[in-house]
Amino acid sequence: MKHFNRVYLILIFGILYIPIITLIFFSFNSANSTAVFEGFSLRWYRELFSSPDTFEALRNTLILAISAATLSTVIGTAAAAGIYRMKSKLAKNAINSVTNIPMMNPDIVTGMSMMLFFVALVGILSIDYESIGFTAMLIAHTTFCLPYVILSVLPRVEDLGKSLTEAALDLGCTPIQSFFKVELPNILPGVISGFTMAFTLSLDDFVISYFVGSSNFQTLPLLIYSMTKKKVTPDMYALSTLIIITVFIFLVVSNVKSGKARRKESHK
């Protein structure tokens, strides 16, 4: 049985990693090919770094991800605090099911609906679609991140309960003060994980951006998509390799950190 387990793990992870490893391998190809390796070179990385598109897309992606994650974390955290205190079960359920729609719906439907919304809006305001490029993307990304933020904050709010906040209010805090001084520090882990999730979802999103975006606001996934429309694409491989390495470093660091935190906790 032990033997079988090991073979199975190696087989599945092998299949999972072969495409990623070949991609990294061919990003160092000196030839213009993703099938025949002719020699080691950094040619594609040089080309990538000399293209202004790369940096613009990287900048756009980061600005968008940070703004969308911040906005959805602020709205979502407030929403979680508010939803928890709602008296009516019906209202709670209604809000939760509406919030979850972008999570349940396929991205392509969310993208289509958002795009039609902005087309209608642009028509009513009689402005150019291009002129709302960033705003449209920000609204779309915030909308699909919101359910994930609420989902990670709400359990923390529920765990905290009402008594602490009420005590703060009775002792003379204003509702705003009690939120920032009492509630927020206690639900912070949920807020942080909500923000992180929103940030990574926004970074990674292709389908919704593809539908909503306009040509003057390109993100990395959109850039990758346009690169894969060409026949041979070692430059896309170079870009992807850099992305994969970043993700890998991030995963290792966050794993080591959480491992350390856990060890500390168990020492207490």
Add this chain to the structure above:
Amino acid sequence: MKKKSIMHSIAAAPHIFWAALFIILPLIIVIFYAFTDAEGNFSFENILGLSEYGNIFLLSIELSVIATFICLLVGYPLAYIIAKADAKKQKFFIMLLMLPMWTNLLIRTYSIMAILDDGGFLNNLLNTELHIIGTKGAVIFGMVYDFLPYMVLPIYTCISKIPKNMWEAASDLGCSPIRVLTKVIFPLSMSGVISGVTMVFVPSISTFYISQKLGGGTFELIGDTIERQFVSSALNTGAAISFVMMILILISISVMNKFSDPDDGGIII
């Protein structure tokens, strides 16, 4: 006291406003577009015209159901093996599983295509002329490859939460290891299976990139059809197809949720 709780509920107001404006209103607009023609007059033509796409719907359902089934078949043992490994190894395997998940789908799909292509890496390596891209198998493989982690993670979470004494009790009472798995572990991990199935099925049935790259343009799925309408600005037809797809998926999700325990289900990564 009452006043305070109202004050607090107001915190949800921006979200309610946001959801009404950017979730509900866009869906209403989709329905509006689905039931009007290009001039904005009410018409059933878009919906009735969908019968033309019947075969595409069936093909999408067929491929995504097969892909989801293979994911479950391959993913369940993987989740089980990982959940039974010791803690340190578990973390390592989960990290191995997350890395592909966090790598953009376009990248992963494209590199599969480059490997399997007619003049691609595999054919070069083996010196063969295997024709893989453009077959149903290639598209199904792409779906399984891209979405397998979404199947494994919720099942793993579920199995690792099952208390150790459940296993012990079952085997003490005379269950063989196989029967422990089928009679105890599998039923208890059902909610993980349900969320895994949903998380694989929904992106599989709606994909357009996988079928574009691995289907080699030989066949079209619903996602491709919607994307084509979008590119050619046939927004009314596109809206009608999106509307039908949304209904189909909401129905299948609610049917699947009927099978899962409401308190335990809905594990989302």
